[in-house]
Amino acid sequence: MERVRDTNAITAGREEKLAKHGLFETPNFFADVYVLRPGQAQAVHTHGGEDKCYHVLSGRGRITSGDEVVEAGPGTIVWCPAGAPHGVENPEGGEDLRLLVFMAPHPRLA
């Protein structure tokens, strides 16, 4: 696994659903870049034991963390505590939404 990545170069979306590009993973955590085309979403869901953060790299979207729904743009970071329902949506009509995503611990490797 490479230790260095350029997030600027990770821009590819997918036609059928949001794209998840893995950066790093260990039992302690994973880091991904998600690319959501306009109209795509990660449906609200819950992890029992893992904390997650979404950091907006580019584009705009709507991020849910528990009872909060955040209109997020570049530089916004949202923490989704373990056990809190969370998700993200890129509304129709804008540009791609690129997110740096951290989760700890890793839900499958820990």
Added chain:
Amino acid sequence: MERVRDTNAITAGREEKLAKHGLFETPNFFADVYVLRPGQAQAVHTHGGEDKCYHVLSGRGRITSGDEVVEAGPGTIVWCPAGAPHGVENPEGGEDLRLLVFMAPHPRLA
């Protein structure tokens, strides 16, 4: 603890040493923004059990991860595996270096 932060608004450095601005923390992880003025550094050091990532928000610097020394700019992300010596330096003569930093698990709360 707020669940939403705007990293664009976190720019304050400190005269005496690098500034660490805490965003979120749980036993699973912490997220900080570091601001290093030109000439400041976080000396190379090692954590036995925690993984760390440095993601450059703005500025340029030199990030060490084990045997690798990376000339990093906005969008670069560097993974520092548990047990690997790591650090970061903002050379003299440039602008402030702002980093989004993740560590998992939390070295004091876990």
